[in-house]
Amino acid sequence: MAKSIVIIGAGQAATQAANSLRQYGFNGKITMLGDEGIAPYQRPPLSKAYLMGEIEIARLKFRDDDQWERDGIDMRPNAGVANIDRAAKMVVTKSGEKIAYDNLIIATGSRVRKISCENSELKGIHYLRTLAQSDALKADLDKAKSIAIIGAGYIGLEVAAIARKKGLSVTVIELAPRVLARVATPIISQYFENLHASHGVNIMTNCALKAFGGKDKVQRVLLEDGREIAADVVLVGIGIVPNCEIAIDAGIICTNGIDVDENAGTNDANIYACGDCTNRQLELYGIRMRLESVHNAIEQAKLAAAHIMGAEPPKLDTPWFWSDQYDVKLQIAGLSNGATQHIVRGNIADNKFAVFHLNDDNRILAVDAINSPGEFLIGKKLVMGSAKIAPHIISNLDISIKELAALAVE
């Protein structure tokens, strides 16, 4: 039985791993090594309520600063890890300290993908992953009149909504032909394009960025087609890169993230990995992929802790995600890749509907719910159960969502 467990990273997955280890009865030493200089906090509000100024830092933190010690967790936010010595079973911090482990959990998350073009280092060009970055963006938004957002993914669109609420003029520049192209189906993309347009956002799709312009700070965005967009502030939201270099250097197998098995285990029996830095198998869909979500971080952390403790693994849930933009809550259960039928339940114009994504056999692969928590919760269960249901039943609002669940065939 392990006596000392080291967790690299001090974010969502690391916090859950520490919590779950204690819940499964681990009473040895837990050392959590972070590199952000701050105790673990939630990231989702950084592009939502926190950026808007509606909640304080204290609400983001997973625990009060003194609670870590009381829970017997040696949480060290200034102890970035430089490398892992698997043979000696120790990690070496950037300051050269060596810390021995019986089991190691890598929960290093991901970092923003950076853009490289002329003037891409100008002041006023922001990225959004950390609390410090959210604070810097917020400070600039509060002074600015206009923002250009490069990338129409969830982070870009959430920031667009906040910037509009703060009264800025907002332009979103996207290379793909539609917003959320990597993560959502065309129906949902169209819905969000219309939603943002109705709030006055200028959405420019099929647009390639060429360079930024400005003297001491950014003043405009130059597009490949020659157009120029004036902007006091820029946010670049073009995706993330998993932090798996220390794992690669240590000989842990990584293919676009750290490869983990169904227990969040790596190719080293003493080392686990969880959260954004991993590449996992999704049995429900028969594919391996990286998931970038709170649910994934929590689920994998629980799996790792259970396996270390020899406990029954937690029941897996459908992958799920949410996004808040204006007064719209999008909740997504499952993955719609491979779906051939996209059945709308409800009225899109009412801002309250769900899209059920089915394959040719009427099996529900995913559900996107807009302001429809019932459809999301029941849809999530149906996806997990690989349930089948006829499209005309889904779209029939005379059948309640509970009745609909009862009519599904597993």
Ligand code: FAD
């Ligand atoms: P993180 O929470 O990023 O934690 C990893 C930590 O490890 C970081 O502190 C990092 O600095 C540290 N680290 C890295 N390398 C080292 C090292 N060598 N040594 C020590 N420490 C290291 N998900 C949702 O499901 N819904 C949402 O609405 C949503 N909104 C989001 C909004 C924003 C602005 C962002 C940035 C993310 C959002 N996410 C959302 C994604 C979600 O927050 C992440 O999937 C989740 O935080 C992943 O947890 P993690 O522990 O893997 O990584």
